[in-house]
Amino acid sequence: MQRKKHYYRAITRRLLIAFFCLSIVPIVSFAWIMKDSVEETNVVKLTELATSTIEHRTEVIAEFLKSKIDLLSMLVSLYPEDFFFNPKNVERLFLAMNTQGDIVDLQVIDVTGTQHAYVGPYRARIEGKKYDDALWFRETLISGVHVSDVFTGYRNTPHFVVAVTDPLKNYVLRATINSSIFNSLLHSAQLGPHGDAFIVNRAGELQTPSLLGKTELSEMDRKLISFENLSASLVTATDIYTARLLDKGHWLLILKANIADSLDYYLRLRDRIILIVIVISLISIAAATCTSLILSRNFERSDREYAALSLQLVQVEKMATVGRLAAGIAHEINNPLQMITNQAGWIGELLPDEDPALVKNFGEYQKAVEQIKHHVRRAGTITHRLLGFSRKMSSQKEKVQINDLLEETVSFVEREAGYNNITIVRQLAENLPGTMTDGPQLQQVFLNLINNAIDAAGQGGRVELSSKLKGAGKLVVEFADSGPGIRPEYIKQIFDPFFTTKDPGKGTGLGLYISYDILKKLGGTITAENRKNGGAVFTIVLPVIGYEPPKERERCSPAESMKP
């Protein structure tokens, strides 16, 4: 039993594993692959976006700077040198060219660094200042055109300038760029709330404010982005960096896109996938568990049924064998019994011829002959019962009402039961259908079982009889008693011929065997078991057989011919 339990548990476990492998593993791996590929796609898309954005911004910024340089260069080439040394002219020019406000001020400085004209808001601070040692001034004189880094200068605010000099390098025309307008060129380069875009110079100083409000480059950024190493784009775990050189390579435009920002949609998708996977997994686990349990439960049940059935088959087979054996023995014994009868009979025939006066023990001989005959009769009764001879005359079938038959049988024994203070309780279902069966034989069985029940119940005991209809075609009659019950080791052999628990001489051990045999012939069954609340119960199941005229007539003919 323990081994069986173990076996069913193993089946359940194996089924569960199989279901798990077949349902959950594929779903989870699919989800995992989906998640990874979606993430990858996202990075690729974002990289593309960053690249195109930075390309565009680079162009826009380059265009902006170029337009300023072009404007200044054009002014230099349009007007003679004297024109610029007159502040009035410069003022007019400033007003004419600065319609968009992207230039803060305009200055004219001669080659010695002396300022000759200034138009703009910082006149008070800058009037008369010398620029001969300013870095941007010298650069301008050297290269003719210069865009400066951001510096504080005399005005004490960070700014940068675009300056050109005339071909003869007599003066420098300088425009200060409106930082806010320039910076705003980068605003549209911000990809997501954690994205950033800024310009650094070769020293790594921020030329435009970081959109995230950083004041200087982090060590990390510095390491990642350098002027020398300009890969198309650089992907870290959290960010994508792209960079482009600006203004002949002295500035670097850096665009940083945060992967997590653009992951919003992806994250929602991933969450949904995870949720679906969890739900499906839970359903699968529940279904797998249920199915496994049900399957193994079914296995267990059918195994049990099979075991019970084979036990029943063994029992039926055993009874058949025992029956054949008993019949065979009875046959073999009948012949010697006949001989004994004959011999005893012969003595009995001869004895009267003797003279009783001459034979000393005449009376004893006569008595002995009678005793021999008596015991042969006893033995003969047993063999006849075994062979079924005693039931030979009643193979006739008639319509029998089980309840009537029970009542009649009870009436035979009621008086005796009353003497022993035994109560006979009847629980008979009403309106039971009649069945075509052998009434006298069935009554023999009933009588037998009721007698056994009364014997078992003993003084003051209780016998319960019940009849009911099970399904459409089965009559069930139960004979229960309040006795000690059947010892478990006896239950298997209780229907065997000659098996008895009664004292020697009180029972032949044939009653239940014959009952079994009769029921087998009537197409029914008889079973014995112990009740949970004490006592034994014998259950008879009989088929309900309807009236069948042709069969009946056939059966009548031999029966009639049997009558002498």
Add this chain to the structure above:
Amino acid sequence: MKEFNVLVVDDEDEFREMTTKILTKRGLHVQSAESGGKALVTLEHSRIDVVLLDVKMPGMDGIETLRRIRSLKPLVEVVLLTGHASVESGIEGMKLGAFDYLMKPIETEPLLEKLIEAYEKKRLHQEKIDQALLKKHMSMPV
């Protein structure tokens, strides 16, 4: 008691012998045969009223012997005796016209009773036939 002729057919010598002794002692004329074939021969040559026939015999069995007896001497009554055979063969024997069947072991008294019953039946039957023959003769002008 009427005297009548009985033929005991059984393959067991001791049974034949004892039954013959007992029945003879009771005043019957008893012959015996150890097989079906011998019984038929005896029947043909002797006057027999009742046959006591064992159902189970080697060679020709009781049922077959019964069938032959019925065709050979329809008036002779047959009582079957069964020890080995089942109820069914007894019933079959009755269908074939046996008077009755008895089960071993059988004591002298019931055996004798059954044989007398059989003989009575045979005798009545015989009487009816004789009367019919007599009527026939009487009606016929001599």
